[in-house]
Amino acid sequence: MVKDGLVPHNTTEENPLDSEGLYPDPGRLLREDPIDLNILKRLVGQSILSVDQFDKALVLEVCKFAALLESTEIAANHPLDGKIIITAFFEASTRTRLSFESAVLRLDGKIISIPTGMVTGVAKGESLSDIGEMFNAYGDLVVIRHTETTAVEEISRNLRLPMINAGNGSGEHPTQALADWFAILKWKPRLKEDRVSEAHQIHLGILGTPGSMRAVNSFLRTTLLFRSGIRRITIVSEMADPLGPELEGLLRESGIAFQLSNDINEVLSDLDVIYMNSIAFLGDSYKTLDSRYKLNADSNLKPDAVVLHPLARLDELDPTLDGTHHNLYFTQAHGAVFIRQALLISILNRFDRLPQKEIPLNTGN
Amino acid sequence: MVKDGLVPHNTTEENPLDSEGLYPDPGRLLREDPIDLNILKRLVGQSILSVDQFDKALVLEVCKFAALLESTEIAANHPLDGKIIITAFFEASTRTRLSFESAVLRLDGKIISIPTGMVTGVAKGESLSDIGEMFNAYGDLVVIRHTETTAVEEISRNLRLPMINAGNGSGEHPTQALADWFAILKWKPRLKEDRVSEAHQIHLGILGTPGSMRAVNSFLRTTLLFRSGIRRITIVSEMADPLGPELEGLLRESGIAFQLSNDINEVLSDLDVIYMNSIAFLGDSYKTLDSRYKLNADSNLKPDAVVLHPLARLDELDPTLDGTHHNLYFTQAHGAVFIRQALLISILNRFDRLPQKEIPLNTGN
């Protein structure tokens, strides 16, 4: 069943992208392997603050559920009917806010929004825990983004609603990391296996500073769950210690070979996946990375390598790559809407609003 | 009938607060005394600009209707279906805006919003009466907040829709005052009686400047309707004349004993209700009150005294009081959503969309 207004996928071996320039969703995955509702139900009523709450099984079920939502028309079932989602973007971000709001509206939920921290009581000095208490009366779930890493914890103090962390300072951005892996699994579904032969394992390059940038931090932590598919990780950063002690410890513990570099070109020809990030979020300021951290259509990419980028991008990722099959970042951005839908339905326990007949759900014994 | 997702009230005599830390709603009140629809219908098509439009009977019916809405699930009846509410916050206020928007969405109304005066034609010099004319074409009811006291009158000039004043400069904030008294009546329902024995009358302390602060102005004016339950009022303010001639005249006329003070500690041990307000709104600037106007868990409060605060708060009201039964301010904030729903349904005359069987309405002869 194809969604209203979307063109069916008709990819060929020569051109893995569909007519919209996106990698197709893993319908195969679903048919072979029904969604396990008992695993997804671990999310009911939960807040999503960190990827550390996820094991591999839960990431996989969320991705499979997102694939289902991407390929099935469920709006007529009004899965979030009567639910109010509060999008509280104390740090303004149109892309992430609109992605969540589109996810909610397509499921027939409702939205009240703080589009920027400039217009709130916070600007007058109100505490985040008071704002959390306020939210209890106004909605059913809070999506929060904030410039301060500690904000998520502070707002939790009085909040009795589930909350989704949509980026907290230099902390985490867990729904982005799930969207990242949703894209990777669309590109190469076999990476979900517990045993991946060396020939199919990937060398992953990360441009950025996982120790201080939330998107790459959450991405790297999630990647460790898929260690069976990873041959090597190279962190490309201008920082002397881009990982910090905690992440370095986790990487060592994982047994994945890893190395540091300060020039993407040193390793590019060996990379299967390149995760880029334009913006070094350091405390309250942003800085742009220099030319040793840029890619374009002339870069020495492996023929079947793919590039991820959480967007927005600046000049580190040239639009000349957009029309090529290296472009996994548009697939990644599009899939984020469905990852967020999967989380919202799971947290708010609205599995009963799905079209039961068409959906291969394994509801257990 | 209990609302979806809310825990039923199970308060005990030792702990008057329910499991969410709120005072229970006066279900008793409703069962003894059905809502009088003929009184509520005085609001049909009306604008709410000032508490002076309300007599005691109308305040009581609005509070009873709010109690009903708080304790009954009515969303499935879509009471505001097809109605567009314009939330025009020329003075930004997240708390009040979200409270109204949540009230509207839970009744299945729709919202178009001006979240801040910075983004409107006003910023280019457009008159408020032209903006009022514009609103006629776009919605069914306007909620307005503005930094200027005269704004409500100016926008009325061409406006043919009903309007709710959500705070106009140093003028009024009538829906806040109704929410304030809704909380007080939940705490001590007998204050609604026309005769209250001296033993049950309250000594009310007001920290603030009713003559120039809209929330305490509207609260004090509404309080005069409940004079039978008031033994004494003490205004605690650093201003020499916190009332101004009009309010002082009204207080004298009411026959309620009143006094001024510039230190809460002089009277605290005798106060039954303390109404606080952090922010002195004086013209265009805010100032914070000093330490003689602060409360915390160590303050010399009467054992059964309660504290009200329209929020947001700064340091005048310490979070150490949050977990105590002195905390009536969270109850006050939560109830505001239902007071606003009661007003919206009444003004827009959508009484016919309530679940008729479950609701004790007295529709008269």
Add this chain to the structure above:
Amino acid sequence: MVKDGLVPHNTTEENPLDSEGLYPDPGRLLREDPIDLNILKRLVGQSILSVDQFDKALVLEVCKFAALLESTEIAANHPLDGKIIITAFFEASTRTRLSFESAVLRLDGKIISIPTGMVTGVAKGESLSDIGEMFNAYGDLVVIRHTETTAVEEISRNLRLPMINAGNGSGEHPTQALADWFAILKWKPRLKEDRVSEAHQIHLGILGTPGSMRAVNSFLRTTLLFRSGIRRITIVSEMADPLGPELEGLLRESGIAFQLSNDINEVLSDLDVIYMNSIAFLGDSYKTLDSRYKLNADSNLKPDAVVLHPLARLDELDPTLDGTHHNLYFTQAHGAVFIRQALLISILNRFDRLPQKEIPLNTGN
């Protein structure tokens, strides 16, 4: 059939305005001349970037459809059910944004909004073509306003959704021009005829600079389609060359007599329609026009002349004219909501959601 909450039109010959001070809609027009759906269907899936996409037949059908929507209750048919409209106002404009949002909500569509360019990735340097790609995943149609004339083209590069240009720099504002002519046709329906006798032709005065102001640019271009009803056009501007070469060429080609003036009073007593515009949009700055470009109730207007103004206005158009039958600008502003509804239903091909019985549609052969 009269819309819920609106007073029926009961105009008299002495007072052409209805009880709301508006010119009545041309119900006559509709009854004589059913809407031609085959013409409207040329808009299906199309973007509206310029009035140059319209011929006279299409403008007329859009106006007739708008008249139908203004006079018929269709909300219960949920014509935009399931559709998400993105209102992307990189240049803030409350009036136009709320007009579109009201249009969408009354048709039961949903909205995600960028109310100001200050809160987007653009502020961090994101390209408009990336933002267009983002929109593909989030909605079904984009309404865009931007300070830059080139923005519409840039965002089109990756956008696969239809887009409506709601004002691009000094370029165009096509939906405003359609609303302008909708108002004129309500005032004098015979101007739609291909032959208009000289006695009924109008002398049109335009205060403004069509060569650099988008609203008057789009209005003038649309006016050329109705040349049969135009006796003469006078452009009143303080600029030496208010038209620029392209518009001057088009005017010459049209065969309509035209002239320039720098004082409205030179021609006022001969003008049938005066199109005003307060704000000279020149690059990034606004300037106010001086006193030779102002009208009030004492101005020497022809008895049956009408004034148009896209609003917001400053002091060039005095409120003393509001209560007179010269005031066509309120009719113009109100009608804009229905013009936008007509476009949205046409572009999104939701003709099948109209109440078929009551609507005189000519579905062709």
